[in-house]
Amino acid sequence: MDWLGLQFITELPRSGQVILNCTHDPFLVLAAYLVACAASFATLDTAERVGHADNPTSQRLWRWVGAACLAGGLWTMHFIGMLAFQVPLEVHYRLPTILLSLFFAFGASLLAMYSLGQPRHTLWQYVRTSVWIGFGIASMHYVGMAALQSSAKAYYQPGLFVLSILIGIAASLATLSIARHLRDGSGMFHQLLKYATSLVLGAGIIGMHFTAMAALNLVVPVGSVLIAPSANNHLQLGLTVAVIMLLIIGSVISAALADKKLQNKERDLRRVNALLSQLDQARMSLQQVAHYDALTNLINxxxxxxxxxxxxxxxxxxxxxxxxxxxxxxxxxxxxxxxxxxxxxxxxxxxxxxxxxxxxxxxxxxxxxxxxxxxxxxxxxxxxxxxxxxxxxxxxxxxxxxxxxxxxxxxxxxxxxxxxxxxxxxxxxxxxxxxxxxxxxxxxxxxxxxxSSNMKTRATLELQLEEELRYALREEAGLMLYYQPIYDLKTGQVTKLEALIRWQHPVLGLLPPDRFISIAENNGLIAELDNWVLRKACEDLGTLSRQGCEELKIAVNCSPLNLAREELADEIEHALRLAGVAPQRLELEVTENALMGNIANTLVLLRQIRALGVSLSIDDFGTGYSSLAYLKRLPLNTLKIDRSFIQDIPKATQDMEIVQAIIVMAHTLHLQVVTEGVETLEQYEFLERHGCDFVQGYLLSRPVSLEELLPVLHEINQRKHSHSVSPLSLARGITALTSPDPFPKSPGPHGGGSVVRPIR
Incomplete structure (x- = not known):
């Protein structure tokens, strides 16, 4: 086979011709290898730049720069390899054929750069591309060999010829495969790996060249005149070309490195801008959270x-x-x-x-x-x-x-x-x-x-009273209990007392409960205040027992807020045990609204209190929203009719009928009935006539301190005449014993006895 004057498959002549022995200059071989390694490194570097370029223009620029660098490196390696080839006769090179070989080198390099610039390839695509690149490199080599002109004729050994092409294909496949893995790496290890890969790829390229050179045999016909080679400077020329190409490749590598740094800076700048944008969004989100309500989207x-x-x-x-x-x-x-x-x-x-x-x-x-x-x-x-x-x-x-x-x-x-x-x-x-x-x-x-300004004055006063109430509770200074007798209509004796709190304020004087109970309820002091009343009432009950009133009971009001506390039963037990008082002598008064507020929990707590032996009374009955279905389930002992139903008797017929109905209903439920706010003899006689069990009010006595209590009890109990009270004796007793209470009873717990001034 004859191509461009080269014999590839034709057998060597058996006689009449001389086969020349050729050698290579080792220094130029080493220079060719260095150029091949440098070209490989530049190819890998520019392939990274193509892969990392942000726009098509940059990708296209680096693809052409890489292709030119690789083509120049391959061609220079081939050119230096040819200069290293030493033939014992005169040789010349045809310039057009040399330029044609450069064209093949550039085509193969451009195909390689296009393939390296693609993000992903299948194995078959890599193999197919490598075949084309290998054939392109081989074409560059053998076209370059065809430029050699001498009196000898070139013959190639078919086996080594095919092997050289396969080495070119293998080197191309290795370059494509390795470049894919090196594209996204960074750091010192990545750079060292790139250097090592360049050495291997350079060896593959130079190996392909010298395999092809080994396949070459120069044959001189017998009788031909052998012209000795003239003096030449192949070594100097080869080294010069090598240095120039290495400088060009170095410039490309430097440009690629500078571009990489610039691109990294741009990427860092974009990352910083992205972070700033995220921070700005986060700031806006935080501002939204900080200044707007998440539920309603209104500002907070x-x-x-x-x-x-x-x-x-x-x-x-x-x-x-x-x-x-x-x-x-x-x-x-x-x-x-x-x-x-x-x-x-x-x-x-x-x-x-x-x-x-x-x-x-x-x-x-x-x-x-x-x-x-x-x-x-x-x-x-x-x-x-x-x-x-x-x-x-x-x-x-x-x-x-x-x-x-x-x-x-x-x-x-x-x-x-x-x-x-x-x-x-x-x-x-x-x-x-x-x-x-x-x-x-x-x-x-x-x-x-x-x-209005009086609101601020009142708020300031309430704040001051709150602080002073805390001090009074902490130091137990100024708080005291007054007691109002509860008269048993059947025995004609005072059998109960209602404990009513007062506060001897150091500046404002004696304060009624409606001045400070609401303050205690609104500021979390009511539990402590109720507990103080409970302990003090039990202590006073023990004192009365030692003074001969062993059967007397005391009724203590309980705030609706305190009734929701699970600790109440334990506090009652502790107060009774501390004072040494029997539980049967204590009665707890709760309003009907407090009972119905949370009936399930209230029922459990009331049963715990009843289990102690303490009596339970429902206070201010008729003013709330009691359910009779629940009322019959509550462990009550006493029902106290609110004074609002009594104050207009006997003038209000409807009130009289309501009171009668309440008494009948209470007795049906096996409850005793106490009527508070009894002010007149007519009210007393009406209640006695219709079966009321107990009465309480200014008709009997105003609330008095513990020190005043015994004479009042003695005087009331001395007025017993069998099972009734003489109206005349009551009137006389009232004139001597009672004076107006400055603190009429408030709607809440711990109040006084009446809102109506007593009979004088």
Whole structure:
């Protein structure tokens, strides 16, 4: 086979010709190997740049730079290898054929760079591409060999010829495979691995070249004139070309390294920008969380305070009015307790929508402070604008709301403070609006109130009383018990006493319970106060026992809040044991509303108290919402009729019928009946005539201290005439013993005996 003057398959002539022995210059062989290694390294480096380039233009640029570098390296390696080839005759090279070989080198290199630039290839694609690249490199070599001109004729050994092509294909496949794994690496190990790979690939390329050279045989016909080679500088030329190519390859590698650093900086900059963007989003999210309520999407207290401060500065500078409105949903806790917190959350969303829809514009600020508490900040021209808006909100709130399959109507209490009339700072205005809200809630709810200065005075006084009450409880200073007799109509004796608390304030004098009981309930002191009353009553009962009143009982009021505490039974047992008093001599009075508040838990606690031997009385009966179905299940001993049913007897016929019915019902349930607030002889005779068991009121005695009690009891008990009391003797006794109690009984526990002044 003859191609470009080269014999590939043709057998060597058997006679008449001379086969020349050729050698290679080892220094130029080493230079060719270094160029091949450098070209391999540059190829791997530029392949990374193609893979990491961010835009198609950069990818295309580095692909062409890599192809030119690889083609130049391969061709230079081949050129130096040819210069290293030493033939014992004169040789020349054809320039066009040399340039043609460079074309094949560039084509193979460009195909290699396109393949290296692809992110993923299958094994078959790698093999197919490697075959083409191998054939391209082999074509470059053998076309370059065809440029050699001499008197000898070139013959190639077929086996080594095929092997050289296979080595080129294998080197190409190795380059493609290794470059894929080196594309995404970094660090010192990655760089060392790239160096080692370059040495191996360089060996493969140089191996392919010298395998092809080993397949070459130069044959000179017999009789041909052998022209000795002229003096040449192949070594100097080869080294010069090697140095130039290495410099070019080094420049490409340096450019690739600089581009890599620049790209890393750009990537770092993008990462920093991405992080800054994420931080900005996180800041906005945190700001949303910090200044907005997650449930209703209204601003929260912190966001409201920030806007409020800005509005105050604006109004202070430019003039104008602001209104701060506190809103509290009436009886919202019942929704959470009965329907669950999820239903409560849904209700809050609806209410927030109602409030937001009731304000005038985006200039009005609506915030949720937490729970069921909302706050509105609006600009005003006159005071009545705030009232009209509050009324509009209250009207909107009365629209029925569908929730958990139920149709319900909610109401709200509103407190309003005005700038600059009620304060000049955010703190003062919010505090004053809260005081006005407290007034609205205390007035029966579903109402609105503007702040007034007397609210602040009252709040300051209550705060002071709270602090002094804590001190009085801690030091047991100033608190005392008064006792009001409870008269047994059947025996004509005082068999019970009701313990009523008083507070001897160091400045304000003797305070009635309605001045401090609500303070104790609102500030978590009621349990401690009730416990003090219980211990003191048991202690006084022990003192009375030692004075000859061994059968006397004492009734102690229990706050509704205290009745919900599981520790109450243990505290009662401890107080009785400490005072050495029998449990049967203690009676606990609870209101019917307290009993019905949580009937299941209350029933368990009452049974524990009854198990101790303590009697139970239901106080103020008729004023709450007792259920007779539950009433018969409660372990009660006594039922106390509220004084409101007695005060108009005998004038009120309807009240007389109600009292008769209560007495009959109580006896049917095997309960004893106590009627409080008995003021007149007519009331006494009516109750005695209709079977009432006990009476209590100013007709018998006002509440007195323990020191005054024994003479009062002795005088009342001396007026016994069989099973009745003489009206005349009662009247005379009352004139001598009773004087007006300055503290009429309050609706809550620990009250006095009556709200009506006694008979004189």
């Amino acid at each position: 207290r912190r966001g409201f305070n920030q806007i409020f401060a800005e509005k105050l500065i604006e109004k202070t500078t430019e003039g104008g009015m602001l209104a701060v409105m506190f809103l509290d949903i009436d009886h919202f806790k019942r929704i959470n307790d009965s329907l669950g917190h999820d239903a409560g959350d849904e209700l809050l969303k609806v209410i927030a929508h109602h409030i937001k829809g009731s304000v005038r514009s985006h200039d009005d600020v609506v915030a949720r402070f937490g729970g069921d508490e909302f706050c509105i900040l609006i600009g005003l021209r006159e005071r009545e604008e705030a009232r009209h808006m509050a009324q509009r909100i209250m009207l909107k709130m009365k629209e029925p709301i569908e929730l958990a399959g139920r149709r319900m109507v909610m109401t709200t209490s509103i407190g309003i403070s005005l700038f600059p009339e009620d304060g000049n700072t955010c703190e003062d205005l919010l505090k004053n609006a809260d005081l006005a809200l407290y007034q609205s809630k205390g007035s029966g709810r579903n109402s609105l109130h503007f702040f």
